[in-house]
Each structure stands twice: as C-alpha cells, then as structure tokens.
Amino acid sequence: MSIDRNDIEQVIGQDVHGADGEKIGSVGQVYLDDQTGRPDWVTVKTGLFGTRSTFVPLEQAQRTEDGLRVPYTKDQVKDAPNIEDEGHLEPAEEERLFAHYGLAGGAAGTPAAGRAGEGTLDEDVVGHETSGPTTGDAMTRSEEQLHVGTERRETGRARLRKYVVTEEQQTTVPVSREEVRVEREPITDANRGDALDGPSISEEEHEVTLHEERPVVEKETVPVERVRLEKDTVTSEEQVGDTVRKERIETEGVDDVPDDRRA
Template sequence: MRLTEQQVRSLYGQDVQDRSGAKIGTVAQVWADPAGEATWVSVKTGVMGHHESMAPLAGAGMAEGRLRVPYDKATVRSAPAVESGTEAPLGADQLAQLYRHYQLQQQEQPQRRPGAPEMTRSEERLRVGTQSEPAGKARLSKHVVTEDVHTTVPVEHDEVRVVREPITAANRGDARPDIRDEQREMELRAERAVVSKDQVPVERVRLNKDEIVENEPIDAQVRRERVDADVPEPARRRR
C-alpha cells in the first residue's frame, strides 16, 4: 500500500478495521522503511495497557477515513507489540517476528549507492493520539417534593321538603281527628369527602452511557529540513 505524505499524516488517530469491518483500535504510530515508504503501524487496542500491536500496511486500504487491514481482529491483537510512544526504530529481531506472525516474506532493505555524496533530510511528524481522562460524574438523585392537587368528588346528602295534602272525600277514611301533641322523625344522611393516599410506582429512571466519536481539530507546527543543491552551471545535467 503506497501512501502519499498527506495520507501518512492522516493515519494517526484513525480507526483500524479488520477484513470483516470490525474495529480493532486506532493508529498510534507509523513506521517507514529506509526508503521512506510507510510499511507498519502500531494499533492502540485499549486492552494491552502501555503496549500497541503492530500491523503491516501491505495489502491494507483506506476507506472513508478508516484503515482496513487484510487480517482478523484476533491476529492483529495477538501480534508482537511495542511500547506506547516509543521512538526507537524496529530492530531486525522485531521485524523477523512480525513477518513470521503475519506469514509475510521479509523484504531486503534497499542499499545505498557507494561513493555518492549524500545527506539525510529529516522532518518532524505530528503524532496525534487520545488520552482518556475523567470528565465528571453523572448521578441520579431522588427528592420528595410536595405539590397541590385540585380535584372534585360527587357527594350526596338528604334534603327535606314539606308536602301538604288536603283531606278530601277520597282520603278521609285514612285520617282520624285526634287533637294532641305529636312528633315524628325521619333519619337524614349525608356523604362527606374522605382523602387517602396510595403509593404506586409510575416510572423507572436509569442512566445509559453512549460513546460518541467526534473529530477534534488539532493545530500545531512541525519543522522539516530542505536540501538545496548548489551545482556549477557547467556541471548541471542537461535534459
């Protein structure tokens, strides 16, 4: 997988997927061969503490800002690892272990041309990662509050009305003249509102946590060296 300089820089912090599309972790560091070609990345999986699993870029591809490698998640997570933040180049033994783990044919390192004057041009690479830190606590608290409730309830009560009927020839047989003091009673009933309270469950409340991934812009400055060749005009190569 040949990557441009811009693509190499964009690898840092990008998601790494296995061949089925499952997320393995994120790119932490990038290694290049002596020719400057990006060949290996370390993957921060979150399960190895201060170590990062190594994965080859051979056969990998970029899609929608994600790096997909042609291996399953278990193979990458069980690969030889490096310490987080290391700046040491990969040693011969490390490379041999990696090629054996991924069953790749180890490539010979390109040789420099003898006798030709040369210098090494260096530049700073921006290494962007993430660090988990506390962002506060979410709590559920239950408090008792009092609120006024206004409602109505129908109540019944007896009301008394006096009915007077004149004595006529039709009902005179039921009436007997009897002049004396007399008292009759009728029992009256009335309903009154009675209030009682029941405690009933009405709602279950819980806290759920979702992991949200956002792209946070990073602005930084990096230094690089520029090599200029000062060649006399007669010695310049003509095209």
Template sequence: MIDQTHVEALYDCDVIDNKGEKIGSVKRVWLEDGTGKPMWAEVHTGLFGMKEHFVPIQQGQVAGGAITVPVSKEQVKDSPSMNTSDDHMSDTEQEALYRHYGMIPQAKTGDHDRLDGKQAAGQRGRQATGQQATGQRATGQHAQREAGDAAEVTLSEEKLDVGTRQVESGRVRLVKHTVTEQRNITVPVTHEEVRVVREPVQGDAARTGKAFADEQAEMTLHREEPVVQKRTEATERVRLEKDAVTEQKDIKGEVRKERVEVERDDEPRSRR
C-alpha cells in the first residue's frame, strides 16, 4: 500500500495496469486533505503524452521505478475528465472517479474499497474529504499487493543462461631437423677381361712372323667403378591446418526458485 513515504519517488514513474501494460507516466500526485495520504495520480497518456487521466494509486505497488495499479488500461482511458485548474478536486469529481473505478471512500481515512455490481449503489453515499495535488517525486518497493479481498505475491526463479567462450587449449608446431640414414643401392658395372684365342696360321700369314725371336703383345683392359654424387631435391610440403569440431557437453548448475505455501490461522495444523 502506498503512503507518504513513497511520494518522493512517484513523480515521472511509469504506471502499469493489472495486466502488465504501461498506461503512462505520473505528472502529479493528489493527496488527501488533512492526512496527506496519496490518493490519485494524474497520468499522461497517449502517443505523445498529451492526454491526462486520474488513476487510483493507494493500493498500488512501487518497484523498479514503476507503479503497478489494480485497474486496467481501458478503465483509465474511459475515466471521466476533471477540471483541476485550481489544484483542487471537488467532492462531485471525486465521486465520479469512485463510481467509474467501482470504489467507495472510507470516511476520513482515504482508504478505497472495491465494490461489486449492485453493492456499489447502496454504499456510494459516503463522501471523502477534498484532495489537493502535489508535484513531489516518488520510489519504493512492496513485495505484496492487496486489492480489496485479493492478495498476491510474486514468485521468482533462476534460469541457467549457458554460452561459450574461446580459450587456448594447446599449441602445435612443425619442427624440421636433419637425420642421416644408410642406403644400399645396387649398380651394374662393367669390366673387361682378356681371352686368349688360338687359331692356325694359313697362307701368307705363316711367313710374316719372325721365327725364334722374342715378341710381346699388349692390350689395355677397362672397368667401370661406381661414382656417388649427392643432389638435393624437395620431396613434399607439410603444413598445419585447423578444423572446428563441435561436440555436446553437459553443463550442471544450481538454480534457486521460490515456492508458496498457504498457511491458515483459523484451523489447527495437522501433524503426520
């Protein structure tokens, strides 16, 4: 419930209806004469905030720079217009607002009661004292809101928002070094060998040689030897490339959530 301690934070607050829709922003706060309790908020509505409507705020809830009221946006748009040029609201104007929102004032307290249908007609005879406007600001938080015979609490729970971030997992490098190894290669080589050929002398050839004289004949023999030479040539290229591999990982985390229990004071609790 909103009281004088919240008035400082109400000015320029967003006004939210009972369905969570924004109605507008608070321009002025109207207080009850005598008690100074905040009763109505003069709210700017419309696309450019040019329209003004009165919204009951005593049963509202202030949180996070906004005030939530137990009426709908449609009710506010259809509310009667007020002539408040002298910063004062007459009893007739108040009664018109109470009738529109289905409320009655409790005498000299400024409290609002919700009315249902025919019940409202017999109880609207009560009147509230006059009300004045103030331009003070407002803030504050309430965990529970009561509107007439309804009470509610807001439950919250934590959710896990899981994302990814890139971290360094390791490094891979290519290092080239020289090793020596033994190779065995078979190479064919050729060499010359001497062969003695004997054949009979015939005809005139028999008279060409010198008989009983020392002679010699000579022949040069050849052979092949393996010759080893080294040459350098490129055999292959080696490089490193990266591939992105996606895998599934299970993430565990603890979250908190709120639960609500109903306790009754009019009945004894049973034990198991």
C-alpha cells in the first residue's frame, strides 16, 4: 500500500528494503510537501550504527509487513547526494535528489517538501513537530512498552512400551496317595459264615488298586491392570526482560516551569 499522512507514525523507525529485498536501513524522518501535506521524502539511517541519513523519495514506495519497500537498490540510496537533515529541503537540494533517482521535478511554483509536520495545512496551527504529523500546539511523547506472552513448543515425548519377562514362581500344593495296610480279624460268630464261604482248602489272590495325586501346573493369562499416560500442567514463574526506549522532552529558550507541569 502507498504512504499517506496516517501512516507516518507507523513508518518512523521501520526497516527500509530495496527493490531486491535487501535491507537498506531504517526510517528516520518523514518530510511533507509544504503545500499538500503529502509525505514526499523519508530519511533512511544507514551506516554501521545508523549515523548517516540519506533522502529517499516516497513516490513509488510501498508499505509491507516487514517495513517499507522502495524501488531502489542499497547502493543507489547510499550514493544519493549528501544533504543535511536540517528540517527543510531547499528547491535546489530537491532537484539534485530528483535527478539522482531519475524522477521529474515538482511543478513550477511548488515549494520543496518540508520535514514532517512543517506543511502549512492549517492556518490556525501555532506549533509543529519535527518528527511527526502536525498536531497543533502540543508535542507527542512516546515510549516503548513490553508486552509479554507465551508460546507453546515441543519439549519432548513420552511413550508406553510393553515387553515380556520370565521369572520363576514356587508354590506348595498338598498331594495324597493310597497305601496298603493289612488288617487281621479273628473268627467270630459274626464273620464265621463269610469265613466258611467257599472251599475249605484252595489257592486265592485278592487285589486292590492304589491311587495317588500328582501336582499339575496350568497357566492362564488374565488382565491385572490398565496403564495409560496422562499429562499434568505445572505452572511456574520466569523472569523476562528487555530494553525499552522512552522519549523525553526538554525545553530551550523558555523559563523554567514547575516540576509537576513538565512532561
């Protein structure tokens, strides 16, 4: 999307990328056209520590998710005319920039673009900012605030695995067996008839069957328990921190004011 006055505060400080996607620097200031108030130029901080500011036109610039994209290469921006960032572009300076970037100059009678907030859009304005849109007689002080959240990430996995082991078990079981015992009883009137039943003299055998118990082992598979994995959420507190920037406003050329009235 193109840049308009509503985008100024969001653009300042954003990364600037060239036509090939390479990062050139970051936005320092936004300059407005003195007549229309339309953003025409930005200064891009370049160099190792962002100490050098170079003017780049916004005519074909686009806002993107990662900042500001301009149709120029990093080398083209770095080779632009070295013009001091002093709050206003003179017509001659603007013409040098137009020539460098291959753009047509402004129409006759159109003044050079001024620093953001320096256009004369409202005749009743009694003050202006040098780094943002015109806001009347007040200056906006901003600061960075920390917004802390959490993100969910995988830390590991747990699984159940079933395997078979063999162990010896011993148990005691009672067993019984039959044994032969000889019993003798005298002849009495009660058993005389049984004793005399049969021949008086003969050969005879009498047999009994003996039994005994032996241990028998059988195995049966039975379920004994159910095992599952459950997750518990444990909450702890961790200290996080980062550096934040805050704007401070100081006065020059005015009498001291009470502390409770200072920004």
